[in-house]
Amino acid sequence: MARIYISLGTNISPEQHLKAGLVDLQQHFGQLQLSRVFESESVGFKGTNFLNMVVAADTDLSIAQVVATFKQIEQDNGRIRGEKKFSPRSLDIDLLLYDDVICDIPVQVPRGEILYNAFVLWPLAELAPNLCHPLTLQTYQMLWQTYDKQCQQLWPITFEFPAELLPVKY
Template sequence: MATIYISLGTNIEPHKHLGAGLVELQQYFGKLALSRVFESEPVGFNGTNFLNMVAAAQTELPIAEVVAIFKQIEQDNGRIRGEKKFSPRSLDIDLLLYDDVICELPVSLPRGEILYNAFVLWPMAEVAPELTHPIAGKTYAQLWHEYDKPSQQLWPVEFTFPEQLTL
């Protein structure tokens, strides 16, 4: 059984899509461990703020199948393939870690943005503070402590999780 860490982000009807995405993730992967929900300014373009968070789950599925499920959940929530990299998103779900696997295919793991985006690193440090990044060799708590926090604006927000979600 592998432990996976999942980044979720949205800035189009964010409460609706984040809630729906979590419910679908739970249907596929069972109980989820969740960070708080954070609001952040968009990175790389001007637009409305994002809601972001990290979830952890257990799976026996291979990486490629996990990623295919994420793409289906994104599509179920109105995500259009082929959008510009830096643009509004109804729902963006990324595999951050699959145990301590380091690979480039079928996706790059660990996902590079863990180390560079506050909206991934802070919630990751909440969900798995003592877990060690497989390349950086530091815990997520250490990485967040050392992060240049003024470089990206990010703050926790209240979020009402869907009733169907088992917390």
């Protein structure tokens, strides 16, 4: 059984899509562990603010199967393939970590943006502060403590999680 960490982000009907994505993830992966929800300015383009969070789950699926599941959940929530890299998203789900695996195929794991996007690193550090990044060998708490927090604006928000997610580990 592998422990996976998942990034979720949305800026199109963000509360609706984030809630739907969480419910879908729970249906596929069972019990989830959740970070707080953060609001952040869009990165790479002018757009409305994003809601972001990180989720942990356990799975027997391979990396390729996990990624295929994420793509299906995104599609079910209105994600259109072929969009520009930096553009509004109904739901963006990315595999950040799959145990301590390091690979580039079928996707890059650990995901590179862990180290340079505050909207990924802060919730990951909150969820798994003592876990070490498999390449830097630093804990996520240490990586967050040394991160330049002036480069991206991000703040935790109050978010009403869907009732069907309970009980959930926070």
